[in-house]
Each structure stands twice: as C-alpha cells, then as structure tokens.
Amino acid sequence: MRAVAVGLGGLVLFAAFSAPLVLAPYPLTLLSLVCIAAILAGSVNLLMGQVGLLSMGHAGISAAAGYGVAWAAVRDMDPLIQLAVALGVTLVVSLVFGLMTMRTNGIVFLMITLALGMTVNGLAQKLSSLTGGQNGLTGVRRPPIVADQGAFYLLALVMLLVALAVTYGLTRSSFGLTLRGVRESEGRMSSLGYPVARAKLLAVICSGLMAGTAGVLAAWQSEFMSPAAAGFSRSAFAVVMVIVGGTGTLLGPVVGAGVVVGIEHWLSSYVERWPTLLGVVLIVVVLFARGGVVGAVQDLIRRWRPGDRGGAAPPGVPALATDGEAVVMTGPGAQAPAGAGKEDL
Amino acid sequence: MGAALPVDVPSSPDAALPGGVPLPRDVPLPPDAALPGGVPLPRDVPLPADAALPGGVPLPRDVPLPADVPLPAAGHHVLRLTGVVRRFGGMTAVDGVDVTLAAGERLAVIGPNGAGKTTLFRLIAGELRPDAGTIELLGRDVTRMHAWRRARLGLSRTFQVANLFGRLSVADNMRLAIQAGRPSGWRSLRPVRGADDVATSALDTLAQVGLAGRQADPVASLSHGEQRQLEIAMALCTRPQVLLLDEPAAGLSAGEREMLRRLIADLPRTLPIVLIEHDMSLVFGLADRVMCLHQGRPVVVGTPDQVRADERVQAVYLGRSTHA
Ligand SMILES: Nc1ncnc2c1ncn2[C@@H]1O[C@H](COP(=O)(O)OP(=O)(O)O)[C@@H](O)[C@H]1O
Numbered sequence: 001m002r003a004v005a006v007g008l009g010g011l012v013l014f015a016a017f018s019a020p021l022v023l024a025p026y027p028l029t030l031l032s033l034v035c036i037a038a039i040l041a042g043s044v045n046l047l048m049g050q051v052g053l054l055s056m057g058h059a060g061i062s063a064a065a066g067y068g069v070a071w072a073a074v075r076d077m078d079p080l081i082q083l084a085v086a087l088g089v090t091l092v093v094s095l096v097f098g099l100m101t102m103r104t105n106g107i108v109f110l111m112i113t114l115a116l117g118m119t120v121n122g123l124a125q126k127l128s129s130l131t132g133g134q135n136g137l138t139g140v141r142r143p144p145i146v147a148d149q150g151a152f153y154l155l156a157l158v159m160l161l162v163a164l165a166v167t168y169g170l171t172r173s174s175f176g177l178t179l180r181g182v183r184e185s186e187g188r189m190s191s192l193g194y195p196v197a198r199a200k201l202l203a204v205i206c207s208g209l210m211a212g213t214a215g216v217l218a219a220w221q222s223e224f225m226s227p228a229a230a231g232f233s234r235s236a237f238a239v240v241m242v243i244v245g246g247t248g249t250l251l252g253p254v255v256g257a258g259v260v261v262g263i264e265h266w267l268s269s270y271v272e273r274w275p276t277l278l279g280v281v282l283i284v285v286v287l288f289a290r291g292g293v294v295g296a297v298q299d300l301i302r303r304w305r306p307g308d309r310g311g312a313a314p315p316g317v318p319a320l321a322t323d324g325e326a327v328v329m330t331g332p333g334a335q336a337p338a339g340a341g342k343e344d345l
Numbered sequence: 346m347g348a349a350l351p352v353d354v355p356s357s358p359d360a361a362l363p364g365g366v367p368l369p370r371d372v373p374l375p376p377d378a379a380l381p382g383g384v385p386l387p388r389d390v391p392l393p394a395d396a397a398l399p400g401g402v403p404l405p406r407d408v409p410l411p412a413d414v415p416l417p418a419a420g421h422h423v424l425r426l427t428g429v430v431r432r433f434g435g436m437t438a439v440d441g442v443d444v445t446l447a448a449g450e451r452l453a454v455i456g457p458n459g460a461g462k463t464t465l466f467r468l469i470a471g472e473l474r475p476d477a478g479t480i481e482l483l484g485r486d487v488t489r490m491h492a493w494r495r496a497r498l499g500l501s502r503t504f505q506v507a508n509l510f511g512r513l514s515v516a517d518n519m520r521l522a523i524q525a526g527r528p529s530g531w532r533s534l535r536p537v538r539g540a541d542d543v544a545t546s547a548l549d550t551l552a553q554v555g556l557a558g559r560q561a562d563p564v565a566s567l568s569h570g571e572q573r574q575l576e577i578a579m580a581l582c583t584r585p586q587v588l589l590l591d592e593p594a595a596g597l598s599a600g601e602r603e604m605l606r607r608l609i610a611d612l613p614r615t616l617p618i619v620l621i622e623h624d625m626s627l628v629f630g631l632a633d634r635v636m637c638l639h640q641g642r643p644v645v646v647g648t649p650d651q652v653r654a655d656e657r658v659q660a661v662y663l664g665r666s667t668h669a
C-alpha cells in the first residue's frame with residue numbers, strides 16, 4: 001500500500017516537473033494559478049484544520065504581500081528587496097489579524113477576519129499613491145529568471161512543495177499538537193497551562209506567512225495588482241477550496257485549488273454561470289463527503305483494503321492526513337474530519 | 346514522613362470544655378507562636394515508629410513521591426481564599442467564601458446542586474474573576490492572574506463534565522498534559538511520535554487510573570467512566586502542587602466509584618487536594634476537612650464527622666431532596 005502511494009506520488013511529481021516541457025503557456029499559467037491558489041488554501045487550511053478557526057479574510061493578507069511586491073517592482077527595485085517589502089507587509093498585516101483575533105474563536109473569529117479582509121480591500125482602493133487605487137498597479141515585472149511562464153510555473157510548484165513540507169512538519173510537531181488541543185478545547189488547554197491566545201497568534205502568523213507567499217507569486221504571475229485581489233470572493237474561494245479538497249488534510253487544499261481554478265478558468269468558457277456550478281460542487285461535498293475529496297478517497301482506500309478494520313491506523317494512509325485524524329476515522333464511531341470546519345460555518 | 350502528621354484527627358463531635366463551652370477547633374497557629382521562654386514551637390516532630398491513627402489504622406508512611414515535584418514549603422497554606430464573591434447577574438453564586446488549604450491537606454467541598462461549588466473552582470482556577478475577595482496560591486496573590494499561569498504555578502483541575510480533546514487519541518491527550526509545563530520555543534517544532542511512544546510516566550499514570558493499553562484509542566470512543574479516568578490521569582500528569590477535583594465520581598457505577606476512591610486515597614499524601622463531591626458518603630474516607638456550601642456560603646466547615654453530625658448540613662441536603 002505504502003509502495004503504491006509512494007509510486008503514485010512520484011509519478012505525479014514527475015508529471016508536474018516535466019509539464020513545462022510539454023505544455024503550452026496557457027495551461028502552464030493555469031497550473032501556476034493552481035499552485036498559487038493551493039498555497040493560499042493551505043494557509044487557510046492550517047487554521048481551519050489544526051486550530052478550528054475559519055478565516056474569511058485571508059485574501060487580505062496575500063493581497064497585502066502582493067501589493068508589497070508590486071509597489072517595489074514598479075519602482076524597479078531588486079527582486080530581493082521586493083521580497084523584503086512583501087515580508088514586512090505580510091508580518092505587519094498578519095500581526096494585526098492575529099492580535100485582533102487571538103482571544104476569539106468560532107463566529108467571532110470569522111467576522112473579525114472578514115472585516116479585516118474588507119479593510120485591506122478598502123485601503124487598497126483609498127491609498128492610491130501606494131496602490132494605484134481602483135486602477136491598481138500595472139507594469140509589475142517578474143524577476144528575470146522566472147520571466148518565462150515555464151520557469152515561473154516551476155517556481156510556483158517548488159514553493160507549493162515547500163509549503164506542503166512546512167505544513168507537514170508543523171502538524172507533526174508538538175506545536176501542531178498544541179494547536180489541535182486548542183481546536184478541541186481551549187478551556188482544557190489553559191487549565192493545563194497553555195497560553196492559548198499566544199498559540200493562536202503564532203498560528204495566524206505562520207498561516208499569514210504562507211498566504212503572503214501566495215500573494216507574492218500571484219502578483220508576479222499576473223504582473224498586476226488590483227483591490228480585487230483582496231476582495232471577499234477571493235477569501236471565500238480559498239475556504240471553498242479547503243472544504244472541497246478536505247479540511248485538515250495535507251493534500252486537500254491542492255485538490256480543492258485544482259477543482260476551483262479548473263471551474264473558474266476552464267469550465268467557465270463552456271458554462272456561463274460558473275460560480276453556480278462551484279456552489280453545486282460545494283453543496284454536494286458538504287452533504288455527501290464531509291471529508292472533501294481527499295477524505296472520500298481515504299475512505300475508499302480503507303474500505304478496499306481487506307483485513308484492516310479498526311485498530312491502530314496503518315502508516316500508509318494517514319500520511320495523506322496532516323494530523324493523524326485518520327486514527328480517529330478508523331475507530332468505531334467514525335467521525336468526519338471536516339467536522340471542525342463545518343461547525344465554524 | 347513529616348507531612349503525614351495527623352492534622353484534624355476527629356475528636357468526638359460533642360466534646361466540650363467544662364461548662365458546655367465548645368472546643369475551639371481549627372484555630373490556626375500564628376507562625377511565630379512560641380513556648381514560654383521564647384523556645385520555638387516544635388514543628389514537624391518526627392512521629393514515633395508505632396504511631397497509628399485512631400482505630401489502630403497504621404499511619405500512611407513513605408508514600409512514594411513523584412520524583413521531581415518540589416514540595417510546598419512546610420507549614421504554609423497552599424491556597425487561601427479571602428472573602429471571595431462572584432455574582433451572575435442578580436444571583437450571587439459564591440458569597441463570601443473564606444477558606445485555606447494547608448500543605449498536604451485534603452478538603453472536600455460538598456453541597457447540593459447549584460450551591461456554587463463549580464463556580465468556586467472556576468474562581469480558584471482563574472476561569473472567572475471574583476467580584477470581591479482575594480485568592481492566594483502557593484504564597485502568591487493570583488486574584489488577577491490568567492488561568493494558564495496559575496496552572497504553571499502548579500494548579501491542576503479536573504472538570505465536572507469531562508473536558509477532553511475529543512477527536513485526539515488518549516496518547517495525544519496525555520501528551521498535551523505532559524508537555525504543558527514545558528518551555529516551548531523552537532523545541533516545540535520537533536515532531537511528536539506515534540501512539541506507542543508516550544512517556545513512561547504517562548503510561549504509568551494511565552495504568553494507575555485503569556486505562557492501560559488504551560493509548561491508541563480516540564477519546565470519543567471511551568466510555569463515560571473511562572473519560573473520567575482520563576480526566577484524572579491528565580490532571581495528575583501535569584505534576585500538580587494543588588489538585589482540584591470537580592465531582593470526579595459523577596455518573597460512575599458503584600464499582601468505578603470504589604476504584605476512584607482508592608485512586609484518590611493512594612495519591613501522595615503530600616499533594617493537597619480540594620475535592621468537590623455532592624454525595625457525602627464518598628468524601629468521608631478521603632477528606633481531612635469538609636466544607637458544606639449552600640447558596641454560595643460555607644454553612645459548616647469541620648471534620649467529616651462534625652459535618653455529618655451537623656443538622657444544618659442535613660437541613661441543606663434535605664431541603665435539596667424535597668425540591669429535586
Ligand atoms: N456562567 C454562569 N452564568 C450564570 N449563572 C451561572 C453560571 N455558572 C453558574 N451559574 C449559577 O451559579 C449557581 C452555582 O452554580 P455551580 O457553581 O455550577 O453549582 P454546583 O457546582 O455547586 O452545582 C447556579 O445557580 C448556576 O445556575
């Protein structure tokens with residue numbers, strides 16, 4: 001089983017890395033957008049899956065980072081300086097998000113992040129000397145080494161893999177366990193001696209750095225920044241990607257990003273009301289596959305495997321899950337891993 | 346062991362001074378009290394080897410201490426509440442409670458439902474702030490201190506309604522309890538390992554509460570009684586210096602209650618415990634002192650025998666059973 005998973009993973013990676021050799025620029029652009037969206041969705045998933053916090057304003061963080069890069073890029077600054085500006089902006093915005101939400105959870109967290117996302121959107125329109133206002137910032141140039149779409153796609157792919165590796169490490173660490181403890185019971189965590197607010201602040205900053213990475217790549221990809229990047233719908237799509245792919249699973253955001261970007265850019269040329277289609281997909285997933293696509297696949301694999309009912313989780317399958325929740329799912333009284341995200345909706 | 350001095354040995358509840366004057370009970374000694382001639386009071390006098398509790402019960406000696414728990418300074422109170430008041434809207438849930446807990450003492454808080462017992466715990470633990478009064482823990486004023494900081498000082502509690510990490514395994518629940526007091530920083534980025542690799546101390550504690558071999562199970566699959574056992578195991582894992590148990594026996598079968606009674610009785614005698622229990626029968630073997638709360642006010646504080654004999658306590662309980 002494990003061998004099959006590794007083989008399959010290797011195959012996908014090989015295909016992903018060889019894509020620039022065979023694909024035309026437009027499909028490569030789509031794949032780049034999938035990678036970027038997957039990083040943003042991954043940052044949302046880190047909070048949703050681990051801490052049980054649903055952010056409706058993450059596009060605000062990524063757009064802030066994008067504006068940082070774009071602002072520096074139109075002033076012809078070196079790519080490293082662009083990155084430094086983006087990092088600074090991301091840290092500040094994440095800190096604001098974290099400080100304003102660290103004593104909240106559930107619906108209050110959702111509302112504050114929603115408001116903060118809208119604030120970033122509003123600032124992007126108002127601070128026109130920095131952001132170009134409604135017109136946005138045009139004339140952003142990618143760093144020369146990734147000017148070619150194939151090269152840029154490879155950069156986005158590598159950054160996605162880095163984000164996945166960091167997420168995996170984080171969720172396996174005792175810090176990750178702490179975050180899941182916060183998700184399950186804040187009261188118990190503080191009565192055990194954990195500074196819960198501090199843990200949530202750190203989680204929001206980690207997640208924000210990831211969202212910022214997506215924002216930098218998005219600005220370079222489109223070579224343009226406008227307030228729409230911080231719009232509510234961008235934040236909402238990221239959440240939809242997480243739910244469709246599978247909340248709390250490592251690969252869920254990637255799958256979800258594929259589905260959403262696919263519907264948005266590819267199916268939209270055939271179906272006019274593509275957001276409606278996306279809504280239908282979301283409803284189907286929420287009703288019939290609460291673990292999202294990845295959760296459903298894990299269920300299938302488990303059902304197909306003979307002589308493996310209950311007991312300790314097999315090492316192969318939970319490699320897909322970021323937090324060992326597969327252990328829970330194999331037990332009696334099985335429980336959908338998307339539970340946390342659902343409650344917060 | 347000096348800490349096992351029989352404090353509060355029950356004298357017969359009706360003992361009185363000549364003339365019917367009741368015996369002064371529980372008078373705290375001033376710390377600077379001295380014998381005539383300035384000779385300091387002999388404190389912590391070693392007990393003769395054959396000393397026994399009334400009824401020939403041998404004194405619990407050489408109770409093993411968990412290896413690295415520092416003892417609270419002898420002779421000090423570990424917990425002191427002064428005039429603690431807490432209101433909810435117009436209702437006063439805790440109404441001027443004064444109580445101290447000495448090092449190594451076991452205090453039971455009894456009282457009918459709604460008496461304010463849990464609210465008192467939440468005040469001590471820092472989940473609620475008192476409207477009036479002060480709370481001292483291990484010699485520090487913690488009245489305004491965060492719950493998690495009080496926990497780091499050594500306060501540990503269990504919850505009346507099991508408050509566990511439901512979708513995590515038993516092992517992860519124990520891990521969270523163990524790693525709680527540890528300094529975090531970069532080391533918290535190290536991976537935690539599988540279910541079989543919990544610290545041996547955690548495995549011992551699990552076995553002690555009757556959950557041996559269950560570490561891979563998700564908490565949601567545990568029975569009610571097992572969840573209560575895990576509650577206690579987690580509270581013990583944090584190496585507490587003061588332990589608060591909120592109705593640990595609630596909803597347990599007779600057999601489980603007996604097991605729990607023995608578990609508490611076997612805890613190190615140096616560990617001060619406050620035990621909430623609204624069934625009086627469980628506390629009698631366990632507590633050195635009993636406080637009966639009614640409508641947020643301590644009605645009677647005394648030895649188990651005194652409290653059992655006190656008609657005000659009986660009235661409180663009878664009053665409850667007529668309207669419950
Ligand atoms: N958070 C709260 N808000 C309002 N009233 C409360 C709250 N917590 C407890 N109470 C009230 O305070 C009183 C004491 O409750 P509690 O301390 O839980 O009693 P006990 O644990 O002795 O059964 C009850 O009347 C209860 O309804």
Ligand SMILES: [Mg+2]
Nearest residue numbers: 462463464505
């Ligand atoms: Mg109670």
